[in-house]
Amino acid sequence: MAENRREEQKLWLILFQIKAIRMRLNLLVLQYWVFSSLAVLIAGGALFLWAASRLQPLSFLLVAVTAFSTAIVALTRIARTALHDRASYARAALIADDRGALKGRLATVQALATNPPASSLWQYLLEETYGLRSEFEPAQIEPRWLSRSLFSLLGVCAAIFVLLVILSRSPQATPGPLAQGGDMAVDLSDLDIRPADPSVKPNAHVEADSETMKQLSAKAADAARHQNRQGLSSLMDKARRLASNLQDQVTGNENKLIPPIHLRGVNKPATAPPADNAAGARSGSAPTNANNSSPINSNGAGTTGQSDAKPPAELGGSQADQMASNAPGMPAPSGPNQKPGDPSNMGTSQQGGAGNVAGANHSGGSDAEHLFGAPQEQTLGSDSFHMTVDALPSDEASSKGAPGYVPPKVQVPLNSHQAPDEPLARAEVPSDDRMTIKRVFER
Amino acid sequence: MTQALATNGTEPATVAEFAQTFRRIQAEVRKVVIGHELAIEQLLTAFFAGGHVLIEGVPGTGKTTLVKALGLALNLSFNRIQFTVDLMPADITGTRVILSDNEGRREFSFQPGPIFCHILLGDEINRATPKTQSALLEAMAEMQVTVAGVTYPLAPPYFVMATLNPIEMEGTYPLPEAQLDRFLFKVHLGYPGEDELVRIVGATTAAPPEPIVPVFSAADAAPALERLKRLVRDVIVAPQIERYAVRMVRATQPDKSRVIGDLHSPLHVASVTQYVSFGASPRGAQALILGAKVRALLDGRANIAFEDVDSIAAASLEHRVMLNYAAHSDNVEPSSIIADVIKAAQANR
Numbered sequence: 001m002a003e004n005r006r007e008e009q010k011l012w013l014i015l016f017q018i019k020a021i022r023m024r025l026n027l028l029v030l031q032y033w034v035f036s037s038l039a040v041l042i043a044g045g046a047l048f049l050w051a052a053s054r055l056q057p058l059s060f061l062l063v064a065v066t067a068f069s070t071a072i073v074a075l076t077r078i079a080r081t082a083l084h085d086r087a088s089y090a091r092a093a094l095i096a097d098d099r100g101a102l103k104g105r106l107a108t109v110q111a112l113a114t115n116p117p118a119s120s121l122w123q124y125l126l127e128e129t130y131g132l133r134s135e136f137e138p139a140q141i142e143p144r145w146l147s148r149s150l151f152s153l154l155g156v157c158a159a160i161f162v163l164l165v166i167l168s169r170s171p172q173a174t175p176g177p178l179a180q181g182g183d184m185a186v187d188l189s190d191l192d193i194r195p196a197d198p199s200v201k202p203n204a205h206v207e208a209d210s211e212t213m214k215q216l217s218a219k220a221a222d223a224a225r226h227q228n229r230q231g232l233s234s235l236m237d238k239a240r241r242l243a244s245n246l247q248d249q250v251t252g253n254e255n256k257l258i259p260p261i262h263l264r265g266v267n268k269p270a271t272a273p274p275a276d277n278a279a280g281a282r283s284g285s286a287p288t289n290a291n292n293s294s295p296i297n298s299n300g301a302g303t304t305g306q307s308d309a310k311p312p313a314e315l316g317g318s319q320a321d322q323m324a325s326n327a328p329g330m331p332a333p334s335g336p337n338q339k340p341g342d343p344s345n346m347g348t349s350q351q352g353g354a355g356n357v358a359g360a361n362h363s364g365g366s367d368a369e370h371l372f373g374a375p376q377e378q379t380l381g382s383d384s385f386h387m388t389v390d391a392l393p394s395d396e397a398s399s400k401g402a403p404g405y406v407p408p409k410v411q412v413p414l415n416s417h418q419a420p421d422e423p424l425a426r427a428e429v430p431s432d433d434r435m436t437i438k439r440v441f442e443r
Numbered sequence: 444m445t446q447a448l449a450t451n452g453t454e455p456a457t458v459a460e461f462a463q464t465f466r467r468i469q470a471e472v473r474k475v476v477i478g479h480e481l482a483i484e485q486l487l488t489a490f491f492a493g494g495h496v497l498i499e500g501v502p503g504t505g506k507t508t509l510v511k512a513l514g515l516a517l518n519l520s521f522n523r524i525q526f527t528v529d530l531m532p533a534d535i536t537g538t539r540v541i542l543s544d545n546e547g548r549r550e551f552s553f554q555p556g557p558i559f560c561h562i563l564l565g566d567e568i569n570r571a572t573p574k575t576q577s578a579l580l581e582a583m584a585e586m587q588v589t590v591a592g593v594t595y596p597l598a599p600p601y602f603v604m605a606t607l608n609p610i611e612m613e614g615t616y617p618l619p620e621a622q623l624d625r626f627l628f629k630v631h632l633g634y635p636g637e638d639e640l641v642r643i644v645g646a647t648t649a650a651p652p653e654p655i656v657p658v659f660s661a662a663d664a665a666p667a668l669e670r671l672k673r674l675v676r677d678v679i680v681a682p683q684i685e686r687y688a689v690r691m692v693r694a695t696q697p698d699k700s701r702v703i704g705d706l707h708s709p710l711h712v713a714s715v716t717q718y719v720s721f722g723a724s725p726r727g728a729q730a731l732i733l734g735a736k737v738r739a740l741l742d743g744r745a746n747i748a749f750e751d752v753d754s755i756a757a758a759s760l761e762h763r764v765m766l767n768y769a770a771h772s773d774n775v776e777p778s779s780i781i782a783d784v785i786k787a788a789q790a791n792r
Contacts, residue, residue, distance in 0.1 A: 103744055104749065122679060
C-alpha cells in the first residue's frame with residue numbers, strides 16, 4: 001500500500017514537471033505569436049504610411065496591396081506556426097525527451113499515466129524516470145523566458161525609427177509658382193491643355209474673361225476628346241482616383257485650394273509683329289514681348305494703375321531664387337526702380353525680347369550667373385513652349401461686365417545671389433575727348 | 444572458464460540481467476566470428492524477440508559459423524539441414540516408420556526429423572522446392588509439426604536461421620512471400636573488411652581459436668532464455684510509438700494495394716508508389732515493436748523510443764517489400780525504399 005502511494009507520488013512529480021515544461025513552452029509560443037504579429041503589423045503599417053505620403057497614387061496602390069497581402073500571409077503563417085508549436089502534454093513530454101536525451105521515457109510515462117500497463121517494468125520505468133528528473137527540469141529543457149521573436153519586433157521598431165529620422169532630414173518639396181495663384185497672361189493659341197491626372201483633385205479656380213474661358217473650355221474639351229480613356233486606361237484612372245482618396249484619408253491631407261488664378265488670354269498669330277500687342281494693351285492686359293517666347297508675362301509690367309488693382313504679391317526669398325533661376329516666361333518680378341504704372345516701364349518691356357524682359361526684371365540688381373537662370377534640360381521650341389495647367393476651367397469669375405483685368409504688382413526682393421546694381425557715376429569727360437564724342441553723335 | 448549463469452526460472456528477469464546476458468552471448472560468439480557486429484546483434488535480437496532470421500550472404504562469409512557459434516553459446520540443441528532440390532518435407536519434419544517391438548508386433552512410430560531442436564540452421568534454403576520449404580512454415584509460426592494428422596509441439600526456445608546464397612540463382616527456388624514473412628529479420632552478411640579479413644586469416648590458419656563457453660548450463664539454458672524472452676514482452680510501449688511503427692509499415696504499402704475505405708495514409712513515399720507492388724504485412728509491425736523492445740532492454744530502458752524502431756526498421760521490413768518490374772529494371776533495392784520510408788516516418792513523428 002505504502003509502495004503504491006510512493007509510486008503515485010513519483011508519477012505525480014514527473015507529471016508536474018512535464019506540466020511546468022509545457023507552460024514554459026507555451027509561454028514562448030504565445031510570445032512568438034504576439035511579437036511576430038506585432039512586428040508584421042508595425043512594418044506593414046509603416047510601409048503603408050510611407051507609401052501614402054511619398055509615392056504616386058498608383059505606386060502607392062501597388063505597394064499597399066502588396067504590403068497588405070504579404071501581411072495577411074505572414075500573419076496567417078505566424079498563427080499557424082504558433083498553433084503548430086503549441087505544446088500539449090504529450091508534445092511537451094516529447095520535447096523534454098528529445099532535449100533531455102531521455103529516449104522516450106517521459107512520453108511513455110505521460111501517455112500511460114492515466115492507464116498504467118500491467119507490466120512488471122512499469123515500476124522500473126517510474127523509478128528510472130524519477131531518478132532522472134534533474135535531466136528534465138523546466139529550466140534545463142527550455143532555459144529561455146523571452147522568445148527570440150522579440151528581436152524581430154525590436155528590429156522593425158529600430159528600422160522605422162531610422163527611417164523616420166532620415167525622412168525628417170530630407171528636404172521638403174517647394175511649391176511651384178502656380179501654387180501662389182495670382183495673375184497670368186497666357187497665349188491661348190500656344191497653350192497646351194491636357195486632362196489632369198485623375199488622382200489630382202481640382203484645386204484651383206481660374207478666372208478669366210468670358211472669351212478666354214470659352215477658348216479654354218474648348219481646348220479642354222478637345223484635349224479630353226483626344227485623350228478619351230477606355231477599357232484598361234479607365235480602370236487605371238479609377239485605381240488612381242481610389243488610391244488618391246485613400247492617400248488623402250491616410251495622410252490627412254486636405255484638398256487645399258490655391259489662390260485663384262486670373263488668366264488673361266492672349267491670342268497671338270504665329271508671326272505677329274510687336275505692334276499687335278497694342279490690342280492687349282487696350283484691353284488692359286499686359287503686353288506680350290515681341291518674341292513671345294513666354295506666354296506668361298511679368299505681372300509688374302504694363303499695369304494701368306487702376307484703383308481696384310490687387311496688392312502686389314509678396315514672394316519669399318526661396319521663391320525669388322526659384323523664379324530667378326526659371327526660364328524666360330516665368331512671372332518676373334519688377335525691380336525696385338520700376339514704378340507701377342510707369343509708362344516708361346511698358347516701353348522697356350515692349351521693346352525688349354526675352355532677354356530684355358529678363359534684364360528689365362532684374363534691373364534692381366543681378367549677377368552674371370543668375371541673370372538668365374540655370375540651363376534648362378527641356379528643349380524649348382524656337383517661338384513657343386507648352387505649359388500644362390492642372391486645372392479645370394470655371395466660368396464663375398467671367399461674368400459679363402466684370403472689371404477689366406488688373407495684373408497685381410509683384411515686388412520681388414533680391415535673392416541671395418543678387419546684389420543691387422551700383423549707379424554709374426557721372427564722370428568728367430576729358431577735354432581732348434569731347435570733340436570725338438560730339439562727332440560720333442553728329443554722325 | 445567462465446561460470447555459466449545460474450538463473451531462477453520463476454522470478455522475473457531484470458533489465459540489467461537481460462543486458463548482461465545479451466552482452467555475454469555476444470562476446471562468446473565474437474570469439475569465432477570476426478566482424479559482422481551488426482549481424483550478431485540482429486541475430487540475438489531476433490532470438491530474444493522470439494522470431495526467426497533469414498541470413499543472406501555470399502559463400503564463405505561465415506553464415507554457418509555464426510549460427511553454430513550461437514548454438515554453442517546458448518548451449519541449446521542445434522541441427523543443420525542442407526537444403527537441396529531433392530530434399531523432401533519428411534526429411535525435415537520426420538516421418539512415421541514401422542517398428543517392431545520385442546514381442547514382434549509392428550506399429551507405426553514417429554521418427555522426429557532434424558526440425559526438432561532448439562536452433563535450426565537451414566542452409567541454402569532456396570535450393571529446396573517450395574513444397575519442402577513450406578514444411579518449415581508451421582514450425583516457424585506455431586512451433587509445432589503435424590505429421591500424418593498428429594501434431595508434435597516443438598520445445599521452446601525455437602529459433603530458425605535460414606541462409607540464402609544470392610549469387611547462384613540457377614536451380615534455386617525463391618522463397619514464397621508467406622515464407623519470407625515468417626522471418627522476423629533478414630540479416631545481410633557482406634564481405635569482411637581488410638582488417639577483419641586479416642584477422643580471419645590469422646585466426647583460421649593458426650591454432651584453433653579459444654573455444655566458446657556456453658553462457659548457460661544445458662539444463663538451465665532453455666528456461667533462462669524463456670525468462671529473458673518474457674521480459675522482452677514486458678517492455679512498455681507508448682501509444683505514439685505503436686502508431687509510429689504502424690505508420691512506417693503502412694508507408695511501405697502502395698496505395699493501390701489498400702482495400703477500399705483505407706486509402707488514407709499520413710505518410711506518402713514516392714518510391715513506394717513507383718516501385719513497390721506489395722508492402723509489409725502486420726507481421727512487419729510486430730517485428731518492429733518486438734525488435735525495438737530488445738533494443739530498449741539492451742539500452743537499459745523499460746520503454747521503447749523512436750530510435751529503437753528506426754534501428755531495426757531495415758532488418759524488419761526489407762524482405763517484406765515486394766518490388767515490381769520497374770524497380771528491377773531501374774536496379775532499385777528494397778534497402779533504398781525502406782530508407783525512404785524511415786526518413787518519411789522520422790519527418791512525421
